[in-house]
Amino acid sequence: MNDAPHKTASQLTDYPAWQGLVAHHRQFRDLHLRQIFADDPQRGERLTAEGAGLYLDYSKNRVTDETLTLLLQLADQAGLASCIEAMFTGKKINVSEHRAVLDTALRAQPGERIEVDGDNVVPEVRAVLDHMAQFSDSVRSGRWVGHTGLAIRNVVNIGIGGSDLGPVMAFEALRHYSQRDMTFRFISNIDGTDFEEATGDLNPEETLFIVCSKTFGTLETLTNAHTARVWCLGKLKDQQAVKRHFVGVSSNTEGMAQFGIDPDNMFCIWDWVGGRYSMDSAIGLSTMLAIGPDNFFAMLSGFHEMDEHFRNTPFERNLPVLMGLLAIWNNNFLGAQTLAVLPYEHYLKRFPAYLQQLTMESNGKHVKLDGSQVEVATAPICWGEPGTNGQHSFYQLIHQGTRLVPCDFIGFCQTLNPLGSHHDILLANLLAQTEALAFGKTKQQVENEGTPAWLAPHRVCEGNRPTNTILAQRLTPQTLGRLVALYEHSVFTQGAIWQIDSFDQWGVELGKQLAQRIIPELESTEEPKLAHDSSTNALIRRYRRLRKQS
Ligand code: F6P
Numbered sequence: 001m002n003d004a005p006h007k008t009a010s011q012l013t014d015y016p017a018w019q020g021l022v023a024h025h026r027q028f029r030d031l032h033l034r035q036i037f038a039d040d041p042q043r044g045e046r047l048t049a050e051g052a053g054l055y056l057d058y059s060k061n062r063v064t065d066e067t068l069t070l071l072l073q074l075a076d077q078a079g080l081a082s083c084i085e086a087m088f089t090g091k092k093i094n095v096s097e098h099r100a101v102l103d104t105a106l107r108a109q110p111g112e113r114i115e116v117d118g119d120n121v122v123p124e125v126r127a128v129l130d131h132m133a134q135f136s137d138s139v140r141s142g143r144w145v146g147h148t149g150l151a152i153r154n155v156v157n158i159g160i161g162g163s164d165l166g167p168v169m170a171f172e173a174l175r176h177y178s179q180r181d182m183t184f185r186f187i188s189n190i191d192g193t194d195f196e197e198a199t200g201d202l203n204p205e206e207t208l209f210i211v212c213s214k215t216f217g218t219l220e221t222l223t224n225a226h227t228a229r230v231w232c233l234g235k236l237k238d239q240q241a242v243k244r245h246f247v248g249v250s251s252n253t254e255g256m257a258q259f260g261i262d263p264d265n266m267f268c269i270w271d272w273v274g275g276r277y278s279m280d281s282a283i284g285l286s287t288m289l290a291i292g293p294d295n296f297f298a299m300l301s302g303f304h305e306m307d308e309h310f311r312n313t314p315f316e317r318n319l320p321v322l323m324g325l326l327a328i329w330n331n332n333f334l335g336a337q338t339l340a341v342l343p344y345e346h347y348l349k350r351f352p353a354y355l356q357q358l359t360m361e362s363n364g365k366h367v368k369l370d371g372s373q374v375e376v377a378t379a380p381i382c383w384g385e386p387g388t389n390g391q392h393s394f395y396q397l398i399h400q401g402t403r404l405v406p407c408d409f410i411g412f413c414q415t416l417n418p419l420g421s422h423h424d425i426l427l428a429n430l431l432a433q434t435e436a437l438a439f440g441k442t443k444q445q446v447e448n449e450g451t452p453a454w455l456a457p458h459r460v461c462e463g464n465r466p467t468n469t470i471l472a473q474r475l476t477p478q479t480l481g482r483l484v485a486l487y488e489h490s491v492f493t494q495g496a497i498w499q500i501d502s503f504d505q506w507g508v509e510l511g512k513q514l515a516q517r518i519i520p521e522l523e524s525t526e527e528p529k530l531a532h533d534s535s536t537n538a539l540i541r542r543y544r545r546l547r548k549q550s
Pocket of ligand 1: 161162213214215217275276508
């Protein structure tokens with residue numbers, strides 16, 4: 001570890017652009033999107049950007065040209081360009097863990113050279129991808145057989161956090177492209193229900209487990225993996241079966257070996273791959289098994305396109321930079337505390353859950369790189385559900401609640417499942433929601449519809465709710481890669497401006513440590529001596545008492 005404290009440039013709030021934004025916000029605070037659009041009728045075409053196959057309409061944000069100019073100045077004053085370069089060139093920008101952050105190397109072109117500590121990592125990345133492709137082909141074709149000679153029909157990914165959310169999101173997103181005669185399941189939770197429900201109807205002879213854990217030390221994953229081994233050997237009765245039914249993905253080769261994974265069935269990742277940035281590494285083995293190597297490589301090419309766009313496009317046309325800066329504006333100046341991600345594509349139903357880890361584990365930080373307190377609010381709370389389902393649930397709060405909820409709407413011009421007019425109706429709803437949120441319905445409009453005076457206030461929608469609309473042609477593996485990289489780099493942009501370490505996650509450690517202390521207190525047959533606070537002590541005693549009663 002490098003013990004030298006990292007020096008941050010200066011207080012964010014001292015930047016002239018930040019102060020300019022404060023003054024600007026004071027002046028424009030009450031400006032309504034109705035007015036902003038009336039003053040600038042072309043903004044719907046102007047305030048848009050296109051890159052790597054994605055179209056971003058950010059015109060329905062509460063910004064003027066001046067806001068955008070100031071935000072772009074802020075990016076310059078915060079040194080965003082050099083932060084981007086530092087990331088792409090393998091500098092150890094994960095300061096608290098003294099690690100490079102090179103998920104971009106996972107999708108680099110074969111001939112590229114990206115160095116960590118003087119070593120070019122691209123050949124190793126390509127070698128693991130080749131290994132994954134060979135393995136996937138042999139499983140998908142039925143050449144890889146289980147211990148009793150039966151082909152593998154079921155793949156179960158065991159992992160948690162980044163070792164689960166990316167794989168499960170990608171499987172759901174790309175299910176259309178998946179091998180339909182194979183079953184894919186994902187076990188993450190330590191709750192035995194997850195294991196039971198995922199394996200209950202599977203035959204161990206036809207089941208392959210992928211144990212995915214960057215560290216190979218995560219309690220939930222190791223517990224589930226051991227349970228899986230017992231489940232498997234319960235039927236196969238031979239330790240040798242582990243070789244045919246378990247493969248591992250990790251940076252911890254020793255841990256995989258101790259578990260009994262055959263060295264030929266180990267797929268490596270590196271310390272410069274963050275868990276929540278790992279779905280395009282070997283952690284995505286289940287994705288490759290589901291959609292095949294060609295589709296997986298197409299997904300990587302989509303990631304790469306967005307990487308290139310982020311690295312090389314001027315900020316005023318740079319999608320992740322614009323989205324990141326708008327998030328800063330909504331969060332730090334308009335006071336929004338949340339971001340709703342609303343995909344109008346059912347296959348993206350796990351995308352908001354995936355983004356929760358990406359955005360909140362990355363930017364949920366209270367200190368800056370140098371350890372000093374961050375002086376402004378950091379990551380907003382990210383959540384969402386696919387449209388149109390959410391419309392009949394929580395959209396009411398977004399339309400008429402007292403909180404400001406900026407939203408990202410994501411839609412595709414072509415559906416993968418053409419069915420009558422379903423897709424037109426779906427997209428009409430997406431567009432209608434962004435229109436309604438921006439422009440609302442005035443009292444005058446409500447009254448003109450003949451609404452009685454007493455009812456009118458209930459029907460008024462203030463509008464002025466900011467939204468982004470992201471449109472793409474259709475959901476393909478390539479598009480998914482572009483979309484994920486868009487959010488990765490938007491998160492990066494925000495973290496760079498806040499001067500925080502977006503790549504560590506120390507906050508989750510405390511709960512893990514405390515759980516390790518409590519587990520034996522729950523399990524011991526003797527009454528344990530408890531030294532927690534009175535609430536925790538009482539809860540432990542209550543649990544111990546009630547767990548014994550039938
Ligand atoms: O506890 C948080 C975390 O470290 C995540 O960052 C990570 O994605 C997850 O746990 C799983 O870690 P691993 O892949 O090492 O099992």
